[in-house]
Amino acid sequence: MQLVRQKEKFPVKRRRTVCAVLAALMVGAVASGCADGADEGAGGPREPVAGQPGAAAQKGAAAEAKAQRLKREQAARVAAARKWGLAKMPLAAPAPPAVKPRITTREGFEVEGGETLPPVFTTVPTKERIVFLTMDDGAEKDPELLRMMTELKIPYSAFLSDYVVSDDYGYFKDMQARGVTLNNHTLNHRYLPGLSKEDQRREICGEQDKLEKYFGKRPTLFRPPYGNYNGDTLRVAQSCGIKAVPLWAAEAFPDHMEWREWDQDLHPGDIILTHFRGEEDWKGSMADMIRRVMRTVTDKGYAVARLEDYV
Known part of the structure; x- marks a missing residue:
């Protein structure tokens, strides 16, 4: 009898709505996890986070640092x-x-x-x-x-x-x-x-x-x-x-x-x-x-x- 009374507290329509929301949340979590795993497992670059340089910017910074070092060495030799x-x-x-x-x-x-x-x-x-x-x-x-x-x-x-x-x-x-x-x-x-x-x-x-x-x-x-x-x-x-x-x-x-x-x-x-x-x-x-x-x-x-x- 207790089980019947609890079911009656949640009408059929409302139960369906709750189930749909839960299913959507589960699908989103799985998709997010798969996307993260694919990036990390393949070793591929992720989209740069705001405030951090991307791969091209990092490469450019390294080239600039090398150029500056060579310039200093050249000046020292002169x-x-x-x-x-x-x-x-x-x-x-x-x-x-x-x-x-x-x-x-x-x-x-x-x-x-x-x-x-x-x-x-x-x-x-x-x-x-x-x-x-x-x-x-x-x-x-x-x-x-x-x-x-x-x-x-x-x-x-x-x-x-x-x-x-x-x-x-x-x-x-x-x-x-x-x-x-x-x-x-x-x-x-x-x-x-x-x-x-x-x-x-x-x-x-x-x-x-x-x-x-x-x-x-x-x-x-x-x-x-x-x-x-x-x-x-x-x-x-x-x-x-x-x-x-x-x-x-x-x-x-x-x-x-x-x-x-x-x-x-x-x-x-x-x-x-x-x-x-x-x-x-x-x-x-x-x-x-x-x-x-x-x-x-x-x-x-x-x-x-x-x-x-x-x-």
Whole structure:
């Protein structure tokens, strides 16, 4: 009887109206849920909410931020070039290759024996208008050089001899912290072809040990003193971790350039040699030398790239 009385409180017409409203609400909720799920599941963008940028606006903002960053970097490079007395701003090197080029020994630089040895070369195979700057020994420890190269963002590679580095390892640790790779130039800078194989081993592998001890890494690049070597030199170098032997196509001084090639000019991929030397050894400071070499490089339309990105 109780159930009958409750039914009588809601006439048939009213019950139908209530059911229709409830059904409409349920359909709306399901449709809303499905729409939300489709957006989230597909990963597609939703309509932007008022006050938030859409995808196009976000992309435009990112492009504008990048443009502003590049503009600031360009202004900093211009200011650095002016500060360090460069008539022209150094050209920026292109991004390094995804795959390093295959390097072989330059014709005429081979040694006796048919085994595979570290390649000896003066130029890196590339079509880019880039050159590589390298510095040998470590006698001059000019703090101005570190500041100059850092502010100008000019990459370079060091080839160190322990007998002139050992009085200030800290200088070269600072250099390493700035992104410079420290490579092998032997312990005492001796004429290697005049030494026995074991003496060469002490010079080359001994310097590998020193570099690992003080700088935490055994290098893979080696430059023999004076550019002189024989088969034993390359075999010994290979035995203690050396992968390549870069020599040079040009040499830089504060007051002039010297060239290996007959045309007295730069070529894509050329390696430039200079030394850690100061006014006691040549007519000018290391900053003067950088000004000279960068004037030559830039005027000829080349940028300086990082050797280790290609070798």
